[in-house]
Amino acid sequence: MNKIFKNRYLILRRLSQFTILFLYFAANYWGWKILIGNLSFSKLFNTIPLTDPYAFLQMLFAGAIISSNLIIGLVVILLFYGIIGGRAYCSWVCPVNLITDLAAWVRRKTHHEKDNLLSAMKIKKFRYAFLVIMLIFSAVIGAAAYEFINPIGFFTRGVAFTLGFTWVWLLVIFIFDAFVLKNGWCGHICPVGATYALIGAKNLIRVYHTKDNCTNCGNCFAICPENQVLSPVITKKDDFIHGIECTNCGRCIEVCNDNALKFSLRNFIKGEKNEKNSSN
Amino acid sequence: MDRRTFLNNLIQLSAATTAAGAVVAGFAEENKDKPLTLRPPGALPEDEFIKTCIRCGLCVEACKNRDNKMIVNGKEIDTLFLAAPGDKAPIGTPFFIARTGPCFMCDDIPCMYACPTGALTPKECQNDKGEVAIDYAKMGVAAIDPSSCIAFWGLQCTACYRACPELDKAITIEWKQNKRTGKHAYRIPVLHEEYCTGCGMCEMACVTEKPAIKIFPREVFLGKAGDRYVKGWDVKDQQRVKKASTKTTTKTPWSKKNPIQNLNQGVNWNE
């Protein structure tokens, strides 16, 4: 029982990720009308459109005529992640997260967390530059350029439609994350995750840290796929994890044995006060 | 971080992203250029289609769950697929393979109406009067290879003719005497592109080992006579002359010379 509680968010996340994949599959194979399509565009209950914001941006740059369906779908997504979810897409929805989490797990089990063929620091901001450059290239080639290699699209289409050689792409990501660069794909490259980080910069649900409970054990740093967001807060002040790259996965909350972390609603005025207090 | 390291990092970052971006863009450019891809009914012209299709698969889902399911030898025939890596179509976009899964030309065109982006649109599936129907789809055009079509050998076939949903319009049968035997007839299939939807039923039905009738995207197979040539016997076609854009630049000037001086210039007749 305790074990389930210790992994409550992990279990819920996997449930959410697999349910989404299952519904896409069921839509195509049995005609269920709950969630049709894939993660570039879907229809919820056959009515509510959901648009991937980065695919939308690429289409815009490629010079496509944008339909009203896509715009409505974009607004729904912006509202949901902008107000509530933050970057939750990455840890609660995206199936590539299953692979990169597995790679991170293999890394932890084989104790080579620090062995990176590439230097992580230099390319920390790579994803944002990559996001922009893919938009420019979309305009140049007249098609959504990143969609030709987007593993999220590969994965969801592979499950719902045809698999083909999709697994090769996914294997490459696994190997890259497990052996080349820690959290390499989601933490350094994926422009979709970067887009959601920007969209969710000001959302409400965030992890809150209570300084007095913290024993500086480092568990949260070890598990967090984006641990640069923890450094400004953990052991330093009572505050929310404001870093936009936090995926709201809740792993830090689960591994913290000292009750120093919890999900909470971010209130901006209070948050700023906290910052002032701690700097005094 | 001082200014120098900052600049250094910035340069490295830009170099890395440009390199990575160029690789991806190169791959995308290569991958999007698959001219033999057959698209669902109502698809925009290919260069517009590839921009507009978000690769959601709603069309594929609608096709898979359509009303007029076709079952051959106990196996349900799927028409549309979303291209996975390794398929002969740009990754993620819908296509069909006529030989194994032709379009069954559903009256309600569920695939087209399912498309949320307008990559499939009734505007590309209508006649001159603006009436939308599956019969006005232009998914491709069928072409016959007379060297392997057994009807051209003098054998009895007409499989494609009978499979065609645009019966007696897209394919007609032309009767000709078989001079080799002297007492038999050739029954030759003849295509009429203006009625052909490119559905591919004929290709699926074709009895030869490799189909003698195949579907090609229209822009791949069809030629264009241009403004220089007009069907003089066709009143409608004659109108094209008025809009002719081809300028004739080479003009042979009217020769002022006498033919005797001109044509036999420099010739000395033997006496």
Ligand code: SF4
């Ligand atoms: S970073 Fe990208 S691949 Fe990773 S979980 Fe987020 S969206 Fe998915």
Ligand code: SF4
């Ligand atoms: S896991 Fe908890 S106690 Fe340990 S460093 Fe993180 S917040 Fe502090």
Ligand code: SF4
């Ligand atoms: S019209 Fe053709 S492509 Fe469209 S749903 Fe019917 S069979 Fe499929």
Ligand code: SF4
């Ligand atoms: S429904 Fe439209 S946008 Fe979606 S895959 Fe089909 S053609 Fe593309």
Ligand code: SF4
């Ligand atoms: S593709 Fe073949 S079967 Fe379909 S309309 Fe054209 S000739 Fe007829």
